[in-house]
Structures are given as C-alpha cells and as structure tokens.
Amino acid sequence: MNRRFLVTSAKATDGVVFSYNAQTGLFCGIEVLQKDMTLQARHTLVRNILLELNLFFNYAKKLSQKEGFTIVELGIDITFEMFWDKYNDKLRSSKKRSEKIWNKLKQEDKIKAFYHINTYNKYRGNAEKKYAETYLNAELWNN
Numbered sequence: 001m002n003r004r005f006l007v008t009s010a011k012a013t014d015g016v017v018f019s020y021n022a023q024t025g026l027f028c029g030i031e032v033l034q035k036d037m038t039l040q041a042r043h044t045l046v047r048n049i050l051l052e053l054n055l056f057f058n059y060a061k062k063l064s065q066k067e068g069f070t071i072v073e074l075g076i077d078i079t080f081e082m083f084w085d086k087y088n089d090k091l092r093s094s095k096k097r098s099e100k101i102w103n104k105l106k107q108e109d110k111i112k113a114f115y116h117i118n119t120y121n122k123y124r125g126n127a128e129k130k131y132a133e134t135y136l137n138a139e140l141w142n143n
Contacts, residue, residue, distance in 0.1 A: 001021075001023075002019045002022055002028060002029070003021075003073065004017050004020075004073070004074040004075075005019075005072065006070075007060075007069070008069070009068050009069045009070075010068035011068075012034040012037065013034075014033040015033050015034060016031065016033060016034065016045065017030065017031040017033060017074070018050075020053040023086075024118065025054065025115045027050065027051045027053075030049065052119075053115050054116060078107075078114045082114060083113065083117075083132075084132070086114060087117055092131055093131045097133045098136060101133055101137055109141070113139075115141075
C-alpha cells in the first residue's frame with residue numbers, strides 16, 4: 001500500500017503526485033499531472049525528490065506556508081491496529097491506554113506517529129524502547 005500526496009501551486013494547478021511506501025516510508029514514485037511543465041522544471045523536480053516520508057512532511061509544512069501551494073493526501077486512514085502492530089511492543093505496553101491516547105490525536109499526528117516508528121527504532125540506539133503510550137504522549141515523532 002502506498003501513500004499518495006497531490007502537490008499543486010498557482011503555476012502547476014494540475015500538480016504532481018508523490019508516492020511513498022506505507023510500511024517503510026520510502027519514496028516509490030512520482031506522477032506529473034501538469035501537462036505543460038517544462039523539461040527544466042521536471043529536471044528540478046526529480047533532482048529534489050525527498051526520499052523519506054518524514055523529510056517530505058517537513059518540506060510540505062514549509063511549502064504549505066507559501067501562498068498558492070496546497071498539499072493533499074489522497075485517501076488513507078491510519079488505524080490504531082496498524083500503529084499497534086508496527087510499534088510492536090505488545091508485551092510491555094498497554095494496548096488499552098495506548099488506544100485511548102491514540103483516539104485523542106489529530107489525524108495528522110496519527111500519520112506522523114505511524115511513519116516515524118522506523119526512524120525512532122533506528123536512532124534510539126541501545127536505549128530501551130519507550131512504552132507505546134509514552135511514545136504517543138511525548139509525541140516523539142516531533143523530536
């Protein structure tokens with residue numbers, strides 16, 4: 001399953017769709033919908049592709065503050081069960097407490113929390129993994 005994001009601007013009203021693998025968060029495709037995009041603009045676009053979803057989110061946040069740019073995710077719903085399975089700390093964490101916290105999160109934070117798990121696991125080194133409820137409460141995806 002892939003996550004797809006439509007990016008449009010005042011100049012590129014048809015836009016560009018960026019696709020990222022839903023499990024790994026890695027870039028997996030681009031679809032240029034803008035029929036009149038110049039070759040130079042296409043080269044610039046390809047040279048600047050963000051290979052990880054977290055990097056794309058950071059860039060999208062900056063881009064959406066510029067006038068005329070919009071970024072829309074094209075249909076995905078991250079469920080608590082998806083988070084719970086990916087976080088994979090079932091022996092120590094409380095599913096009930098974690099789900100209660102999860103249900104209070106905004107959709108944007110649910111998406112970030114889910115896709116940050118791989119990065120969190122990679123960079124925590126030898127440190128013990130936080131309980132799922134601590135991960136959610138502390139909003140570790142924002143660090």
